[in-house]
Amino acid sequence: MFHEVVAEGATGPERDTGEMTAATLLASFETLVSEAVAEAGRDRIAEETGIDGERLAAAAAGDVEGLRLEDGVAIVAVPTDRDGDVLVAEVRDHLLMGMATAVLDVDTIAAAIDADLTGQEVQQALEGRAAMTLGQLAEIMAVIERRKP
Secondary structure, three states, X not given: OOOHHHHHHOOOHHHHXXXXXXXXXXXXXXXXXXXXXXXXXXXXXXXXXXXOHHHHHHHHOXXXXXXXXXXXXXXXXXXXXXXXXXXXXXXXXXXXXXXHHHOOOHHHHHHHOOOOOOHHHHHHHHXXXXXXXXXXXXXXXXXXXXXXX
16 A cells, blocks of 8 residues: 555665655555556446545546545555555554654654644644645655655
């Protein structure tokens, strides 16, 4: 899923130098979502996820930056027949473990990302108490990956 993009999908100069960027991750997320829509079909995804047609069309076209994590995961989960809630929990666990490995706190992440979030808002997003978009996920993941030893 989205957290696996770091290990599997992100390639190129950023990967080679250890300078993972949010743009690279977001591009990988866009590919992941659009391929899932192409594989499963819009009708099946709309039926199984309840995501409205406008958001689904935008996601299929690669516009996923503002898509909520839960919706992105729901789309990607359809062709794999996996439970979206479990996959969201895996993403959140990956982020928290990455923060521990990189010795990062939420205030440091908030200061390092372009998204206009406070440390408290980052914490709420990581815990699932506030919505997190795929754009915000890409920014947070990029900070974590760059700081890992």
